[in-house]
Amino acid sequence: MSVAKQLYELQEVDLELESHEQALGQVVAQLGESRAVLSARSRLASENQRLEELGHKQHSLEWEIGDVTTKVAGAEEELYSGRTKNPKELANLQHEIEVLKAKRSELEDRAIEVMEQVEAATAGVGTMERELETLEAAWRAEQESLTADKERLEAELVRLKQKREMVSSQVDSEMVDLYGELKKQKGTAVARVEQGVCRGCRLSLSNAELQRARGGSLMQCSSCGRILFLA
Ligand SMILES: [Zn+2]
Incomplete structure (x- = not known):
């Protein structure tokens, strides 16, 4: 075999080595966390946080409604007990009950609003969880295939380096x-x-x-x- 042919063969091996090294570099760059998964996770976390805050709001409204209801019951009990005879005091009690009931009704409206927000946020969280699962599954499959590619390319590089060694050892x-x-x-x-x-x-x-x-x-x-x- 002429030296030119041997060197040409060496060049062929080098070209193969370079293209494999390049491919390996691209595979390695794609391994690791996925930006899409990370951003889906963080959106889900903030929606869960919002849902938790809405839950607190809902509970505190329910507690306030209960408190006002107790006060209404107390005032009504006093009003109808017959213990209070003074007309001015009775009128005051009636007025107090009206104010309390108005407040309760306003609290109940707000509670309904918050409940609707909780329902929407719960549905949103569910959708985001399913989307995240799909993204993660796709990402895992991609990572598995990339890992297999990486192993194949690394093995191929070992083989090519041995081949280069052999080819170049035959040339002056x-x-x-x-x-x-x-x-x-x-x-x-x-x-x-x-x-x-x-x-x-x-x-x-x-x-x-x-x-x-x-x-x-x-x-x-x-x-x-x-x-x-x-x-
Ligand atoms: Zn030339």
């Missing part, structure tokens, strides 16, 4: 150095020659150059300096 180390230097400078070190043209710079080779290349001796393109490989 000076040639490997030249290859590495050209790769650093130009990205690709070895250029195929197709129809007499260097694929690295697209310049035509002279007949003399082509013949030397065909003869199997290592040649660099006179224009771009890449190692020429005739397939």
Whole structure:
């Protein structure tokens, strides 16, 4: 096998290595917490918090209504007990009862409002919980598949590195150095020659150059300096 062919093979392995490393990088970047799941969790938490606050409000209104009802019952008991005879005091009691009942009715309206808010928030929490579950399930499935991809790519990289080791060990180390230097400078070190043209710079080779290349001796393109490989 010509040195050019060996170096071309080395380049093929390097390209595969690079594309696998790139793919692994993309997979690793996607592993971890999901922004969609995190934001759904935080929206659910704040809705739960709101629901809890509404619950407190509801209880305190119920407590206030109970308190006013007790006061109404007390005042009515006093009014109808016959113990109070003074008309002015009786009128005062009646007025007090009216004020208390008006207050209770206002409290009851507010309690109904809050109850409706509690119902809406409870339904909202339920919807958010189901959405979060769906998101989490999708996220878990995605993470599992990414983890499998990661393992596959890592195994493939181990195999490719061994292959590179093997391929480069068969080539003269000076040639490997030249290859590495050209790769650093130009990205690709070895250029195929197709129809007499260097694929690295697209310049035509002279007949003399082509013949030397065909003869199997290592040649660099006179224009771009890449190692020429005739397939
Ligand atoms: Zn060239």
